Amino acid sequence: MLNTLPSKLPDVGSTIFTEMSALALECRAINLGQGFPDYPPPDALIRAVSEAMAQGHNQYAPMAGLLQLREAIASKVQSQHGHAYSVESEITVTAGATEALMSSLLALTHPGDEVLLIDPAYDLYAPSIRLAGAEAVRVPMRPPRKDDPAFRIDWNRVEAAMTPRTRMLVLNFPHNPTGLTLKPEDLDALEALIDRHPVLLLSDEAYEHIVFDGCAHLSPVSRPLLAEHTVLVSSFGKTFHATGWKTGYCCAPAHVTREIRKVHQFTVFSVSTPMQAGIARYLRESDTLSDLSGFYQKKRDRLATGLKETRLRPLHSEGTFFLLVDTAALGTGLEKELAVRLTREVGVASIPVSAFYADPARPEANHQLLRLCFAKLDATLDQALERLRGLN
Structure with a gap:
């Protein structure tokens, strides 16, 4: 019977990126989770x-x-x-x-x-x-x-x-x-x-x-x-x-x-x-190509500077269009739970770093870190920062 078809990936469901983007849509949150720009190609x-x-x-x-x-x-x-x-x-x-x-x-x-x-x-x-x-x-x-x-x-x-x-x-x-x-x-x-x-x-x-x-x-x-x-x-x-x-x-x-x-x-x-x-x-x-690093560094710096006015502590990013933030000031717990909370209560979606480990629920996968994407318009980043300043 088809309903007993064995799966090649039995423990794999929707990716965390799909899940958090869907939650962002549901909550009308600013999506700093999934890594896609909100501006057009050249x-x-x-x-x-x-x-x-x-x-x-x-x-x-x-x-x-x-x-x-x-x-x-x-x-x-x-x-x-x-x-x-x-x-x-x-x-x-x-x-x-x-x-x-x-x-x-x-x-x-x-x-x-x-x-x-x-x-x-x-x-x-x-x-x-x-x-x-x-x-x-x-x-x-x-x-x-x-x-x-x-x-x-x-x-x-x-x-x-x-x-x-x-x-x-x-x-x-x-x-x-x-x-x-x-x-x-x-x-x-x-x-x-x-x-x-x-x-x-x-x-x-x-x-x-x-x-x-x-x-x-x-x-x-x-x-x-x-x-x-x-x-x-x-x-x-x-x-x-x-x-x-x-x-x-x-x-x-x-x-x-x-x-x-x-x-x-x-x-x-x-x-x-x-x-x-x-x-x-x-x-x-x-x-x-020669201008990309400078283009994105301005966005990284804009987000990192703004985050210093919140309870999230930005870590240094050497490359990519992602920035990690330390959430220790918000208490302990699973990173995913915090990411969901921020999406629902603050209106900013992120990705828990624990999702990049084999078992996101294990203590060694949870370092109180979330990933934010800064490949966004300045207005998008500014709006997200305004919401994050309201964290308590």
Whole structure:
């Protein structure tokens, strides 16, 4: 009977992002939870996509992506990280970073494999690993503390979690939800680790162009040894304020890309043609990428400054369009309960950081932290801050 159909993901329901956004709508709350901008993509990009449609770019694109977009990606990555990818055999345009991650995990991991996740970890990773038949092994960061209010990666702990079954390590920097970025010493540690344990690295770099305070994004592919082991994933949706367009890409050595494309072609085959054509043209004609960090840093600073007038204590964000807040002044309890309370009583929706752990109800997942998204109009941020000042 269909009502006894066994589930491949029996403990998975709606994501916390879906849940909190629905609650925000119900309560007419300002949604600083789900990570989407409330402003449009650049006008020139919208025109480029519209003109691509008018010019007839409306049928299937090549499975790997339009050549002109793959060329633009290759140029961007080489300029940014100094690593050259073949447009023919090492770059694939995907239906957002999500599909790139899913296709990579399905293609490159097998039943019995272990995949290391660094907690708090984006909630897509573990279910994708399970669907591939592999096992997620979670390694927690050290949580913020009074003398050092930031998450920290313990690479010795990451290496200690490796076994002969370890197939892959998933990286996510700039990191969602903590805003942490990789430093040169992190890449040094990764090189030493890979030299001893030649596993694959799946590097989710959706926020690669949103890094603050004059710092540059350091990708593993900027180091030759790491590039040989890395699948680089990124998202034009995040970069160009167009999350609904679901256009991303992955870059990897040819023998790895060959396996990813086998899954990609039977998942979506190809990605929206006019979106690809428009983005390729926009990348050729615009210098917007260099302005993104400054654009978002102003929003980060606006939110962080305003939060100092509330009972929420902002933590420092090095990148992404997220900022964590310490809620200790509001008492103890599960982070999700507080997030729901703030949505219902104050009218501001957030995401509990505990949702990025395997069991959000466990004490070690609850550090009295909520994630706020500042990819919003200034007026939206100001209205949210006004409501948060009324916290008691």
